[in-house]
Amino acid sequence: MLSLQSATVRFGKRTALDAVDLAVADHRIVCLLGPSGSGKSTLLRAVAGLQPMDGGRVLLAGQDQSGVPVHRRGLGLMFQDHQLFPHRDVGANVAFGLQMHGVGRAETGRRVRDLLELVGLPGAERRAVAALSGGEQQRVALARALAPRPKLLMLDEPLGQLDRSLRERLVVELRTLFQELGTTVLAVTHDQGEAFALADRVVVMRDGRIAQEGSPLDVWQRPASAFVARFLGFDNVTGATVTGRAAATAWGKVPVPEGSPQGEADLLVRPAGVLIGAPEDGLRCTVGVRTFRGNHVTVRLTPENAPVLEAECALRDTPDEGAVVGVRFDAAETVVLAAE
Amino acid sequence: MAVAGPEVEPGAKTAEAARTRRGPGRRGAALRLGLMAVPVAFFGLFFAYPVTAIVGRGLKAGGDWQFGRIGDVLARPDILDVLWFTTWQALASTALTLLIALPGAYVFARFDFPGKQLLRAVVTVPFVLPTVVVGTAFLALLGRGGLLDELWGVRLDTTVWAILLAHVFFNYAVVVRTVGGLWSQLDPRQEEAARVLGAGRFAAFRRVTLPALGPAVAAAALMVFLFTFTSFGVVQILGGPAYSTLEVEIYRQTAQLLDLPTAAVLTLVQFAAVGAILAVHAATVRRRERALKLVDPDLTSRRPRGPGQWALLGGVLLTALLLILLPLGVLVERSFDGADGAAGSGGYGLGYYRALQSAGSGGSSTFLVPPLEAVGNSLRYALVATLIALVVGGLAAAALTRRAGRLVRGFDALLMLPLGVSAVTVGFGFLITLDEPPLDLRTSWILVPLAQALVGVPFVVRTMLPVLRAVDDRLREAAAVLGASPLRAWREVDLPMVRRAVLVAAGFAFAVSLGEFGATVFIARPDNPTLPVAVARLLGRSGELNYGQAMALSTILMLVCAVSLLLLERIRTDRSGEF
Numbered sequence: 078m079l080s081l082q083s084a085t086v087r088f089g090k091r092t093a094l095d096a097v098d099l100a101v102a103d104h105r106i107v108c109l110l111g112p113s114g115s116g117k118s119t120l121l122r123a124v125a126g127l128q129p130m131d132g133g134r135v136l137l138a139g140q141d142q143s144g145v146p147v148h149r150r151g152l153g154l155m156f157q158d159h160q161l162f163p164h165r166d167v168g169a170n171v172a173f174g175l176q177m178h179g180v181g182r183a184e185t186g187r188r189v190r191d192l193l194e195l196v197g198l199p200g201a202e203r204r205a206v207a208a209l210s211g212g213e214q215q216r217v218a219l220a221r222a223l224a225p226r227p228k229l230l231m232l233d234e235p236l237g238q239l240d241r242s243l244r245e246r247l248v249v250e251l252r253t254l255f256q257e258l259g260t261t262v263l264a265v266t267h268d269q270g271e272a273f274a275l276a277d278r279v280v281v282m283r284d285g286r287i288a289q290e291g292s293p294l295d296v297w298q299r300p301a302s303a304f305v306a307r308f309l310g311f312d313n314v315t316g317a318t319v320t321g322r323a324a325a326t327a328w329g330k331v332p333v334p335e336g337s338p339q340g341e342a343d344l345l346v347r348p349a350g351v352l353i354g355a356p357e358d359g360l361r362c363t364v365g366v367r368t369f370r371g372n373h374v375t376v377r378l379t380p381e382n383a384p385v386l387e388a389e390c391a392l393r394d395t396p397d398e399g400a401v402v403g404v405r406f407d408a409a410e411t412v413v414l415a416a417e
Numbered sequence: 418m419a420v421a422g423p424e425v426e427p428g429a430k431t432a433e434a435a436r437t438r439r440g441p442g443r444r445g446a447a448l449r450l451g452l453m454a455v456p457v458a459f460f461g462l463f464f465a466y467p468v469t470a471i472v473g474r475g476l477k478a479g480g481d482w483q484f485g486r487i488g489d490v491l492a493r494p495d496i497l498d499v500l501w502f503t504t505w506q507a508l509a510s511t512a513l514t515l516l517i518a519l520p521g522a523y524v525f526a527r528f529d530f531p532g533k534q535l536l537r538a539v540v541t542v543p544f545v546l547p548t549v550v551v552g553t554a555f556l557a558l559l560g561r562g563g564l565l566d567e568l569w570g571v572r573l574d575t576t577v578w579a580i581l582l583a584h585v586f587f588n589y590a591v592v593v594r595t596v597g598g599l600w601s602q603l604d605p606r607q608e609e610a611a612r613v614l615g616a617g618r619f620a621a622f623r624r625v626t627l628p629a630l631g632p633a634v635a636a637a638a639l640m641v642f643l644f645t646f647t648s649f650g651v652v653q654i655l656g657g658p659a660y661s662t663l664e665v666e667i668y669r670q671t672a673q674l675l676d677l678p679t680a681a682v683l684t685l686v687q688f689a690a691v692g693a694i695l696a697v698h699a700a701t702v703r704r705r706e707r708a709l710k711l712v713d714p715d716l717t718s719r720r721p722r723g724p725g726q727w728a729l730l731g732g733v734l735l736t737a738l739l740l741i742l743l744p745l746g747v748l749v750e751r752s753f754d755g756a757d758g759a760a761g762s763g764g765y766g767l768g769y770y771r772a773l774q775s776a777g778s779g780g781s782s783t784f785l786v787p788p789l790e791a792v793g794n795s796l797r798y799a800l801v802a803t804l805i806a807l808v809v810g811g812l813a814a815a816a817l818t819r820r821a822g823r824l825v826r827g828f829d830a831l832l833m834l835p836l837g838v839s840a841v842t843v844g845f846g847f848l849i850t851l852d853e854p855p856l857d858l859r860t861s862w863i864l865v866p867l868a869q870a871l872v873g874v875p876f877v878v879r880t881m882l883p884v885l886r887a888v889d890d891r892l893r894e895a896a897a898v899l900g901a902s903p904l905r906a907w908r909e910v911d912l913p914m915v916r917r918a919v920l921v922a923a924g925f926a927f928a929v930s931l932g933e934f935g936a937t938v939f940i941a942r943p944d945n946p947t948l949p950v951a952v953a954r955l956l957g958r959s960g961e962l963n964y965g966q967a968m969a970l971s972t973i974l975m976l977v978c979a980v981s982l983l984l985l986e987r988i989r990t991d992r993s994g995e996f
Contacts, residue, residue, distance in 0.1 A: 147897035154898040164913040177900035
């Protein structure tokens with residue numbers, strides 16, 4: 078459906094997109110993930126034709142889009158803060174794209190009604206957009222973007238401004254909806270959870286380049302670099318020298334899976350792989366702040382003369398704050414990362 | 418998104434980059450040029466050409482430019498006096514207008530009170546009155562035998578105060594409408610947010626509201642300064658021989674002394690001064706203009722609360738009463754003074770109005786047609802002029818809204834120049850340049866609306882531009898992604914959101930067209946006079962009957978303006994539900 082070939086955008090001396098190659102297959106949901114300023118939104122804008130490119134090509138269904146103005150690309154784009162037209166009511170907002178495509182009045186009315194039903198706002202046609210809550214605005218924006226049946230729907234931080242519980246619910250709704258409709262989606266987010274829940278494929282971006290690309294499971298299980306690991310929320314990353322099935326690190330010897338790359342590398346230990354035991358048993362650490370996460374607890378551990386470790390443990394096994402414990406590592410939960 | 422404006426430095430573009438950018442980039446530039454073509458052609462043909470021709474006549478001798486004349490004229494002490502007086506009275510008038518009108522702008526923007534619409538129309542009336550009439554009305558108020566003289570023996574007509582007050586009278590509406598229009602659309606919650614963050618009432622105003630109003634205040638101040646800098650009728654009548662502005666001097670040199678070279682030099686000086694002011698203004702405004710969050714004005718106004726706010730409202734109403742209604746009242750009173758048109762017969766009557774219906778009334782008439790026909794002429798001309806101004810100004814504003822390079826910014830300032838150039842020069846220029854094929858318009862009725870539109874366009878641009886620029890660019894992008902072409906996006910997004918500004922702009926254009934005098938007096942045909950021209954012709958004749966008829970006709974002009982403006986305000990509120 079969509080293919081970018083060495084897409085490049087520069088703002089003055091800064092390169093926002095650096096020769097990015099990316100392909101999005103039909104009916105797939107792809108999430109662009111990355112810290113702010115990594116070029117995700119610029120990529121969306123370049124695809125939409127809102128941002129002129131300094132190099133490279135955008136192809137939609139095999140067609141080169143250079144020279145095709147925004148309004149002829151047949152895309153859908155949901156803006157970060159929705160950008161509903163304040164002077165039009167809900168129905169007129171959703172109908173906008175249909176009117177632009179010359180859809181008849183009766184047909185427009187029917188499609189608007191169907192779409193509002195689809196997004197869970199039946200009969201809201203006459204409401205003023207100013208009177209809508211954040212979640213409702215988001216739904217209207219979605220209905221508006223879907224109305225002209227775009228080849229590719231792009232979402233720019235679609236849930237960014239909503240509160241957490243609403244966001245979690247909507248992510249599930251969105252994924253179900255897109256799967257039902259068979260929509261091809263390219264979404265931008267900085268929230269890993271959102272990307273994980275929404276996407277078939279995840280693309281992690283850094284400084285205008287793609288740092289890693291793969292299925293959500295792939296990316297979480299095997300982050301490509303220390304940057305990706307840290308961005309995904311893993312803090313137990315340290316330099317290591319791998320020899321055989323063990324790595325020498327600031328935390329002492331850590332076992333690694335069989336077949337790991339040898340030599341100098343970064344090592345990731347997932348919190349679940351940090352096993353807490355008796356103080357004389359392994360690396361001595363002092364227990365710090367504990368964070369309850371529903372069915373488990375995250376514990377910050379401070380070893381002597383080594384970086385802080387994060388461990389995950391079951392509720393009943395949680396040590397007291399200030400206690401001294403010993404730490405061992407589980408080879409199955411460690412990943413040797415490619416050196417940067 | 419807090420990303421700084423994605424402006425690409427020209428130097429950073431490689432040849433390859435330039436190639437791939439071609440598509441949308443060229444299209445954008447072409448669109449901008451297309452939008453600008455009509456305004457540029459309009460100003461080239463009907464402004465630059467006539468004015469250059471006139472200046473050429475003054476400064477050319479035997480085909481050679483005589484630039485030495487500029488130095489000669491500028492060295493004359495009497496000319497230096499004129500320059501100095503022109504500048505300082507304009508500064509003083511602007512400051513005084515802002516001081517008196519800004520509270521008015523606030524009251525009109527934020528308070529609801531009975532008769533608000535009527536009052537808004539009433540304060541706009543002075544702006545459309547012929548300057549000659551304004552001068553006469555103030556003479557009747559402040560001069561010998563005037564109201565103040567009768568009551569307290571106070572006379573101001575020989576002092577600069579009369580000029581300043583008349584200028585405030587004249588320009589009050591400029592500030593109230595330009596600043597108040599934007600003010601009414603600023604979200605009061607912005608100020609509330611500042612208050613919650615610990616700002617006092619004044620600090621919140623100074624740090625939140627004032628910066629947002631900045632461009633509008635600057636725009637209004639600029640207009641007032643331009644009008645007072647080029648003030649003509651008011652100064653001529655109230656200033657007497659002691660005070661003379663550049664425009665008065667240009668008129669004197671052209672029409673009385675027939676000294677075209679001096680007039681040409683003064684025209685150039687005025688042109689240069691105005692150009693400089695506009696350049697400074699453009700620079701300051703550009704730095705401060707930004708996207709504002711505009712809201713429905715109906716949501717921002719409410720009834721005043723507490724003694725302070727009632728006192729403010731009372732003060733503004735009292736000011737409007739004394740400053741605007743009083744002179745207008747004196748004018749109306751005089752139009753009825755004298756029953757049955759008999760000079761000095763005492764009592765009140767409709768005599769002067771009846772006299773307007775016949776062409777040869779009183780044997781002293783200079784009209785080929787009944788003066789009353791001027792009403793129809795004026796309305797027709799003003800309507801056409803408004804349409805021209807809206808099209809030309811609307812296209813220009815649309816072109817200027819798009820982020821663009823230096824060329825377009827210069828164009829922005831250029832659009833304002835007609836306000837600063839002597840109307841006398843423009844009118845005279847029309848006569849000597851548009852009189853041969855292919856542009857022989859001398860006998861065409863369109864000449865008058867064209868000249869009037871020239872002064873209307875800057876109003877349209879100035880009123881629409883701040884609002885257009887305040888429309889979030891991403892709304893246009895949203896429309897584009899949904900399939901709207903740039904033109905369609907403008908029509909569907911910009912236009913509805915600025916409809917209010919368009920109507921205000923139309924009102925201004927209509928009003929200045931209706932009141933335009935300096936240029937029209939040169940080009941209106943004798944059998945088709947406009948109202949201000951007819952008034953001036955009557956005032957130019959001696960005799961109580963002519964004077965009374967002038968007052969009556971001025972009253973009619975005033976009423977026509979008031980009714981049109983009231984209609985406009987009515988349309989405005991009817992449609993505001995869509996916002």
